[in-house]
Amino acid sequence: MTTAIEQTLETYGIENWGAGYFSINRKGNLVVHPSDGDTSSAADLKEIIDDLAKRGIQTPVLLRFPQLITAQVRKLQRAFRNSIREFDYQGSHMCVYPMKVNQQRAVVEEYLREGSRYDFGLEAGSKAELYAALAQEQSPDSLLVLNGFKDEEFIELAFVGARAGKRVVIVIEKLSELDHVLRIAERYEEDRDGDLPMVGIRVKLYSKGSGRWEKSGGEAAKFGLTTTEILEVIRRLQEEGRIEMLRLLHFHIGSQLTDIKRIKNAMKEAARVYAKIYQMKVPIDLLDVGGGMAVDYDGSKTAFDSSANYNAQEFANDVIYTIKQVCDDENVPHPTVIQESGRYLSAYHAILVTNIQEEIETVVEDITPIEIDEDDPQVVVELGDLRETIGPKNYREYYHDALEHREELFTFFNLGLISLEDRAKGEVLFWDVCERADKFAQANEYVSEEFDDLRRLSRAKYLANFSVFRSAPDHWALDQLFPIVPIHRLNKPPTAYATLCDMTCDSDGVVDKFVDLHDVKNVLELHPLIKGEPYYIAFLLVGAYQEVMGNNHNLFGIPHEAQIYIDEDGYLIKKVIRGTNVGEAVQTARYDRGGLHEGFRRQIAQRVKRGELTQAEAAALVDFYESRISAYTYLSVNGKQRR
DSSP: OOOHHHHHHHHHTHHHHSTTSEEEOTTSOEEEOSSTTOOSOOEEHHHHHHHHHHTTOOSSEEEEOHHHHHHHHHHHHHHHHHHHHHTTOSSOEEEEEEGGGOOOHHHHHHHHHHHGGGTOEEEEOSHHHHHHHHTSOOOTTOEEEEOSOOOHHHHHHHHHHHHTTOEEEEEESSHHHHHHHHHHHHHHHHHOOOOOOEEEEEBOOSOOOOSTTGGGSSTTOSSOBOHHHHHHHHHHHHHTTOGGGEEEEEOOOOSSBOOHHHHHHHHHHHHHHHHHHHTTTOOOOEEEOOSOBOOOSSSOOSSSTTOOSOOHHHHHHHHHHHHHHHHHHHTOOOOEEEEOOHHHHHGGGEEEEEEEEEEEOOSOOOSSOOOOOTTSOHHHHHHHHHHHHOOTTTHHHHHHHHHHHHHHHHHHHHTTOSOHHHHHHHHHHHHHHHHHHHHHHHTSSSOOHHHHHHHHHHOEEEEESSOHHHHOHHHHHHOOOOOEEESSOTTSOOOEEEEEEOSSSOTTOEEOOBOOSSSOBSSEEEOOOOTTSOOEEEEOSOOSSHHHHOOOGGGOOOOEEEEEEEETTEEEEEEEEOOOBHHHHHHTTTOOHHHHHHHHHHHHHHHHHTTSSOHHHHHHHHHHHHHGGGSBSSOOSTTOOOO
């Protein structure tokens, strides 16, 4: 017999998208495991949230589990190690983490802590990222790959990195960057005997990726050199006697690549370009296959935008086998494969937990019992008759009648023929009929489409204490799906169907698309709210891009953060970082604390001068206003005041 917890696992698809990191314990709470399949150690999310609340840290809070980054690094390295062994590949595999995916210090340091064992390095795409990367401890043989458009200052900083002992690769994105490289290289050799950075070239492939970022690849891509430009780079390096600097070929066909066939096509084309360049007596030995390795957010294992029809091992097999096949055909050495799979490495480790503040009523509820009397308008009387006589044999006919009567109700009101009280009574009766019709419809084996529409219309709206623009911007901008699961009460079946509204003053601040194994759900199964008790939900797999892409809509700032480590005894809250307070939030819009306080005091002083406030009242108002400068930008949980 299926247990309630097993049903819940299936409802939310946890075993499909969870990659072995998430499960439900006997208490009915969502738990996190430090590695795939490790059920001996777990952290209870509800216990963590309760623990943080005792420390004055209320939701929303971003829970960071660095061990999941470690686990993903090991999965990736193990997959390529297996492929290299299986196909007798003579090159090796290295990874560089793209800092743009999540530049947070805790993420980068945890990645390097484990990745350095395998000579995994970093990728930077801006001066600020390069500046941060140069101070990180990397293994001596790891790479620091520099992508993106670069000016002379950026490139000179790269030379400083090489002089400091880093294995820096400057990827040429346009020919003017080569001018800077050659000029600075000449100056550095004159001024000092130091190591020079390596040079890479980014090729613009004909092959395209798949999914939302398909336009990142192909002939119309933003980045990359054409074949003619690649030949020009090689010619100029040869003329300048710098051809030994050219060591890497790079390509990238998009993020979240959903279809393995597209990946294989790109690998084949890029490997052919690599082989032809090598045959021109260029000492190239590194092939950077870019990022794009997808995360299966919905667990469907398909080429859908929020999924992928392959796993890490299948990805590694296709990359290694395809490159080997082309290189053997061209009789050139197998290159070291460089990979930039930032999303795959970081997505799982971060979880946003927030509370449901309350329910926004979407249908008219019967606040007081409805009684029909002889003075009521005919349309109200008829709606009352439908409510009392609806049954399993006539519910569909009566539902259609109710729709017609509601139109009559609004028409009569707009013509001034019925009162506001009559309209309110009619609305309550209409929704009563709809609710009863829906119950009869759902009891049937086949539910007609019109009742699916009714359920969407009457679904609950839960007000969630977060900003979708800050914490899940890809859902708002790209319809990216993220698994959303209550963190407690999971040993009881969820009986409410709801969408989520965030705290912003924007109609786009909603989450109304949810993961499903076979489709995209437009409602999420949740539990009814219990007055006086908090109800917490978790947005999972938000560790890639969401923090760095989040914006300041309505000046909702960065949520609290807690870094959690898991061991056999449970969990350890290793570090807590408080989120943005009101003062910090307004500073992002160029307001300063002193100016705001002065402006408010001036207005209060004017009211005192006019005799509208006493000095004591004015002082109390000023004290309260100024004390709110340190308040959390989000709402209090069940009336609890945040510090």
